[in-house]
Amino acid sequence: MKIERINIGQLIKEKVADKGLSQAEFARKIGMARQNVAKLVFDKPSIDSNLLCTVSEVLGCNLFDYYKSNSLDDGTELKATITIELGKEKKDKTVTFVFGDNNIEILNK
Numbered sequence: 001m002k003i004e005r006i007n008i009g010q011l012i013k014e015k016v017a018d019k020g021l022s023q024a025e026f027a028r029k030i031g032m033a034r035q036n037v038a039k040l041v042f043d044k045p046s047i048d049s050n051l052l053c054t055v056s057e058v059l060g061c062n063l064f065d066y067y068k069s070n071s072l073d074d075g076t077e078l079k080a081t082i083t084i085e086l087g088k089e090k091k092d093k094t095v096t097f098v099f100g101d102n103n104i105e106i107l108n109k
Contacts, residue, residue: 006066008052009044015059029058 016026027034031054032041041047041055056063 007045008047008063008066009042011066012047012055012059012063013042015061015063019059026058030054 016023021029023037024034027037030037030041030051041051047055052063
């Protein structure tokens with residue numbers, strides 16, 4: 001399995017800009033001093049998974065998805081993934097549909 005290397009800090013910086021958040025506002029939301037955001041998040045090609053969870057929650061997107069393989073275990077090219085969160089709390093029930101070449105895989109969590 002091949003996992004694509006990404007610069008997660010740069011990606012986060014772009015997502016923060018897309019959301020229209022200032023560096024100070026983003027820092028406050030993730031519980032970090034504004035002056036540390038560039039050094040500990042934006043300028044890092046990789047970050048701690050706990051911090052990545054927090055950043056994902058603040059930005060409203062699953063940044064772990066960027067680390068997924070471009071192909072499934074059987075070599076099928078991955079085309080799209082859709083995750084649906086059900087219940088009062090988003091974490092109550094999750095159904096994920098993975099679309100590949102002529103197949104759909106349904107994952108229940």
